[in-house]
Amino acid sequence: MDIRDFVDDLARSVAFLSRLPVPERHFIGHDGRLSRAVRAFPLAGLMITLPPAALLSVLVALRTDPLLAALLAVAAEVLITGALHEDGLADTADGIGGGRDRDHALTIMKDSRLGSFGAVALVLVLGARIAAIAAILPGLSPAGAALALVAVAAGSRAAMVWHWQALPPARKDGVAASVGEPERTAAVVALASGAALFLLLLVLSAGALAACAAAAALAVAVLALNRLVLRRIGGLTGDTIGATQQVASVAALVALALVR
Template identity: 65%
Template sequence: MFDIRDFIDDLARSVAFLSRIHMPQRHFVNFDGRLSRAVRAFPLAGLLIVLPAAAIVSVFSALDVSPLFTAFAAVAVQALITGALHEDGLSDTADGLGGGRTREKALVIMKDSRIGSYGAVALILSFGLRVSALSAVLPLVSPTGAGLLVLAAAALSRTAMVWHWSKLPPARHDGVAASAGEPQASAVTFALISGVVSSAILLLLSGASLPATVLAIAAFAVTVPAFSQIVDGKIGGHTGDTIGATQQLTEIAVFAALALAI
């Protein structure tokens, strides 16, 4: 039975886990740190976390600010609010998968806080691809539509995290992802359905065409299984870093699809 109070608790816990936003302590009473059920709220948490960036995009677009500057500002605000959590995951994953010849070596590299050449290149490409794709799309939609596009990508990319998390076992048993628990099947289903449906609605409301909407969701549907297969083959399971990397790769794929289709 769906309990709205439990869902609000899950939402608060998800926002706190995915960002630096402080949530009221009442949502963490008797909370053991496990997110097995709370992941169902990831898509909505993504919308709340990215809402300031979406608002900036809408306002700047209405004021005819340069699309390139607007896109950079949006990505920068997201990184500030999340503490660059997902970017850090992408960087560590790129270093581990690129530099580790064995599973054990890859996991050691991913746990190292230092950034290697693979990680640096991954960050450059992530910021560059997201900014360039978003700036290409902004002039083609209304200011309100521009903000809705950013929100749609946020919901889909957080849904992608849940999907990747649920597809693979933990690669190690002492990491952040392992301590947060395995997602419940019902929570994963709820996140997938709510994330995809809400993103499709936001994309259509933004003024994106039906083919563009379908292509964006298809980009999400292809990116997560493909990346999960690569990760499984290399380290045999997920980590907190690969979950964060999934968010980044999905956001890149969605923005790229929109830039190609709108």
């Protein structure tokens, strides 16, 4: 693996997944495709979540109310990503929940307006993330809280690649199709590194039992979403990739809260 190529892929992944500024030199000669860059998604997710994780660590050290600390950390995550994944979740919920058939669901998902299914999904998932983080904070040190947050960030970005490589594109002209399917080797690197970061950081912060429970919950949630998306719209879209990150994240956090 050429380290310079990987650094370029990491920078492109950070730019794709967040609003963080990235130097232009990493995009010279780049055609916009992410087929190889997805290998860096887990590490990019970790880096993107470092500021919210640091904020959470400071709040825990200051003995801030857990619910307030969790709310501020999640708000920081949303600001840094530009609500990219939340937007995908809302559109996916609107399409799958309100679509009469495949074509109608895809049409709804292209509509930028927020529907009732999307609004409910956002409220439930954001609420569950905040509540789950608040529930685990009393049992974690400031460093442990930060490690848990970045672990889930890395694991949920690996879940995006899993969803992306497991399903065919639902549209030939969609965002997912335009940026290319993940290369097989890149997908393997993303899944392996994402799983390693997820488990290692959770073992260090919350213990082996909590790490295993979170991993199992994440896997079951992504498998269920994959099956639902394939059955309802015949494949993935850019929205369902974002929804996968949200579903994986909330599943892991809720499992941690239940075990802790």
